[in-house]
Amino acid sequence: QLQLVESGGGLVQPGGSLRLSCAASGDTQGHYAIGWFRQAPGKEREGVSCVSSGDDSRFYGDSVKGRFTISRDKSKNIVYLQMNSLRPEDTAVYYCAAGFRELCLLYASTYHYWGQGTPVTVSS
Numbered sequence: 700q701l702q703l704v705e706s707g708g709g710l711v712q713p714g715g716s717l718r719l720s721c722a723a724s725g726d727t728q729g730h731y732a733i734g735w736f737r738q739a740p741g742k743e744r745e746g747v748s749c750v751s752s753g754d755d756s757r758f759y760g761d762s763v764k765g766r767f768t769i770s771r772d773k774s775k776n777i778v779y780l781q782m783n784s785l786r787p788e789d790t791a792v793y794y795c796a797a798g799f800r801e802l803c804l805l806y807a808s809t810y811h812y813w814g815q816g817t818p819v820t821v822s823s
Contacts (some may be wrong), residue, residue: 701725701812705778707816711785719817720779721795732803733778734810735769737791737819746805747793749781753801758806760805785821808810 707719721733734749748759748769757769768781778795796810803809 701727701797703795703797703812703814705793705814705817708793708819710820710822711749713821714821715784715785715821716781716783717785717819719793719795719814719819721778721780721784721814723776723778723797723803730801731797731812732800732809733769733771734796734798734803734805734807735793736780736787736799736807737793738816739764739788739791742791744794744807745791746807748780748802749805751801751803756795756802757801762772782819785819787821790821792818795813 702724704722709777719790735747736744738744763767763801766784770779795814795815797812798810
């Protein structure tokens with residue numbers, strides 16, 4: 700079993716930055732890909748970014764490329780999502796997830812554990 704807890708969400712003005720954290724506990728010795736997803740009201744869950752467990756390869760959704768950066772501190776079992784140049788359309792609840800695979804994918808169905816989410820609101 701793996702537990703995931705997100706933090707760092709909040710209200711930010713357009714153009715601002717936030718850093719989200721995803722802290723893992725429990726069976727952290729396994730090889731997990733970690734992904735960040737988001738879901739805005741009335742919209743489907745969207746893959747934002749992910750980091751693979753093996754070579755730490757990273758992938759980003761088209762809407763966040765060049766603005767968001769995912770990083771992983773394996774010693775602390777924390778994955779971060781640095782979000783810069785935030786836009787109103789980035790407003791959503793952000794979730795982190797862990798999947799039993801080495802190469803990460805931006806498909807929610809490939810993840811087995813989910814956090815409770817942290818809300819991000821981008822508004823002036």
